[in-house]
Structures are given as structure tokens and as C-alpha cells.
Amino acid sequence: MINGEWAAVRVVVCPDKFAGTLTAVEAAGAIADGWCAVAPGDELVVRPVADGGPGFVEVLHASLGGELVDVPTTDPLGRPVTGRVLIVGDTAYVESAHACGLHHLAAHERDPKITTTAGLGALVNAAAGAGARRAVIGLGGSGTNDAGAGMLSSLGLIAYDASNVVLLPGGAALRACVDIAGAVRLPAGFELVGASDVDNPLTGPDGASAVFGPQKGAAPADVAVLDAALSHWAALLEQGLPGCPKGLAEMPGGGAAGGLGAAILALGGRIISGIDLVRDQTGLDAALSGADLVITGEGSFDHQSLRGKVIAGVAGAARDLGIPCVVLAGRVTTGRREQGTAGVTEAYSLVDHLGSIDLAMAEPARGLRELASRLARQYSRDAK
Structure with a gap:
């Protein structure tokens, strides 16, 4: 609290693409929109990322x-x-x-x-x-x-x-x-x-x-x-x-x-x-400095995600800095233990949130906005 007011939360939004539905830029925009709808006073740093694949x-x-x-x-x-x-x-x-x-x-x-x-x-x-x-x-x-x-x-x-x-x-x-x-x-x-x-x-x-x-x-x-x-x-x-x-x-x-x-x-x-290349070229590591929360994600958070892909790189960097890292994904098939080892604090699935694979594929932006709003209520000091 500064001068009687809560300090804004600094959130870094850095997802990969959601293959077949959203580009990384679109996914990042949806997450940012969802957070700002609930906590507009927070500082959002948007850095969509990729690992060499599409996008x-x-x-x-x-x-x-x-x-x-x-x-x-x-x-x-x-x-x-x-x-x-x-x-x-x-x-x-x-x-x-x-x-x-x-x-x-x-x-x-x-x-x-x-x-x-x-x-x-x-x-x-x-x-x-x-x-x-x-x-x-x-x-x-x-x-x-x-x-x-x-x-x-x-x-x-x-x-x-x-x-x-x-x-x-x-x-x-x-x-x-x-x-x-x-x-x-x-x-x-x-x-x-x-x-x-x-x-x-x-x-x-x-x-x-x-x-x-x-x-x-x-x-x-x-x-x-x-x-x-x-x-x-x-x-x-x-x-x-x-x-x-x-x-x-x-x-x-x-x-x-x-x-x-x-x-x-x-x-x-x-x-x-x-x-690692994208982290360097997009200034992601510098953006993480001083962040209170990192939100990343991709279409499918599975065992391959933890082997050199975006989530592994982002979560590892966040873990090394002691920053909570939340994954929003189309579906989640990894276990909590391997998530934690990789540096992931929490993981949420669009399939679980929206209720079906069909809806997750049809309305991924809506799902990401809603999940991001939920996270804002959980993490922000300025949530409506």
C-alpha cells in the first residue's frame, strides 16, 4: 500500500499460439482484455511468444x-x-x-x-x-x-x-x-x-x-x-x-x-x-523483472510443453525469479507435480472452463478472457 492506496499489480502476459484457433498475439490480447475488465488499474506487459513453430x-x-x-x-x-x-x-x-x-x-x-x-x-x-x-x-x-x-x-x-x-x-x-x-x-x-x-x-x-x-x-x-x-x-x-x-x-x-x-x-x-531466442529478442526477461505474476499458455499443455517449448522457457524463467506463473491452455494433461517442477504455479483448461472441446475450439478468446478475469479477482489488489 502506498499513500493509503494499493499499488498496482504488474502482470506479464506471454502466451504462445493456440494452434488452430488463436495466434499468440490474439491469445495475449484476449488475456489482457479479461484482466483489464476486472482490474483496469494494474500494469499489464504484453509479450506474445513463440518457440520456432507457427507464429x-x-x-x-x-x-x-x-x-x-x-x-x-x-x-x-x-x-x-x-x-x-x-x-x-x-x-x-x-x-x-x-x-x-x-x-x-x-x-x-x-x-x-x-x-x-x-x-x-x-x-x-x-x-x-x-x-x-x-x-x-x-x-x-x-x-x-x-x-x-x-x-x-x-x-x-x-x-x-x-x-x-x-x-x-x-x-x-x-x-x-x-x-x-x-x-x-x-x-x-x-x-x-x-x-x-x-x-x-x-x-x-x-x-x-x-x-x-x-x-x-x-x-x-x-x-x-x-x-x-x-x-x-x-x-x-x-x-x-x-x-x-x-x-x-x-x-x-x-x-x-x-x-x-x-x-x-x-x-x-x-x-x-x-x-530462448524469442525471450531475448522480445525483451521478455527484462519484462519479467519486477513482475508480480506471469500468465502464459498454449493450445495443449502436455508433456511436450515441458521439453523446450514456450511454457517450459517462460515458467523456468519465472521460477528462477520467484514469480508465480499461471498457465492457461486449451487442455491440460500434465500433473501438478511435473507442473510444479517446471515452475508452473497453477494451470487452467479452456475445455474444463467452457465444458467441452467443441466450445474450447469455437470460443477460445471468450474462454481466455473469462479465465483471465478470474485470475485478476484472485491476484489483483484492484479487482472490481
């Missing part, structure tokens, strides 16, 4: 400004779409999901044996053409499993089969590769950085095909085919691509976005934490 470019543009460049490209099945590249100084931020995202595919079209990352190559080329010296590529939400072979082909590296025919798109075709030719056409010194929410390797039981292939449409038999194909492809890159590191198939982060991480590593790039 990566939008979140960074909201914080950094810069120039958004529309780029004609193709989706995982080769159909025309428009992607966006964010230019900030000499750095380009690229979202792989703009070209390779699972959201481009209807349920019956999901088949990682044939989907391709070729469209991402157009976005990287556009970044270089705009004068950038570095492309930071958000990795996540992909509908592909071709180890970045499509992207590499768009950049100039071509794969051939035993009949000297260019390979068909997709991860399964890589098992027939016997030779790679050409060279990657990027400016000398151009740097590639992958921003990822996972550290899985390219192959094996924790690899791209086994862990993420099924959610992209891979049947059990497909997983074995794809894993073998990607292992074969990694060996060929080690032999035929100058500068490709040894042990590519086992390198952490290589399995991100269906193996796009491995393609970046093969070109001499590096993989970094997407949420």
Missing part, C-alpha cells in the same frame, strides 16, 4: 518491427502459397511452417513419405536476395519428413537415383538416392540458424520419423521406411557435401521439423533454442 515471424515482428516481405513459394505438396520473411537489419527471420506447415494439409493429404520442404528454399533465397547475411529459421509445425532434402534442392543441391534421374519429392524417395550433385547457391559467409523447440536427433527411436512422423500421417510401417531413408541420406551428405559434420544423424536438433535441423547442420549452420 514465429509474427511474434518477432510485433516486438522488433522490421520489413515483412511476401514471397511466392509452395506448400508441402508443391501447391502455390505465399510465405513471409522478416528483415531486421542484416538478419532475416523465416518461418518454415509458412512453406512446410502441417496446417497446409487436409487430414487425408498428410503423408510424410511424399511431402517436401522445397518451398522453404524459396524463402531462404529471398532472405539472401534481400541482403540479409543471416537467416534464422523457425523450425516447428511441419508436415514434412524429408530431412530438408527439398530445401537443399531449391538451394542447388540435387539428388539422383541409380538411373541418374532426379529423385521424386519426399522422405521415402531418399532411400533410392545414390549421388548428390550441384552446390548450394547462397552468398559467401551467409549464416543459417535453426530455432527449434526440440533436441531430437534425425534418426533412431527418438528421431524425426519415430517421434513426429505419426502426427504427420505416417503409419508404423512408414516410420521404419522413413527412418532408414533419412539415415541413408545423412550418410550421403557426410560423404558428398563439403563441410557436413560427421555423425549428422545423431546430432541434437537434427530431427527438428522432420529433419530440417539436419539440413541446416549439414550446411554448417547451428541449432538454437527457439524460446
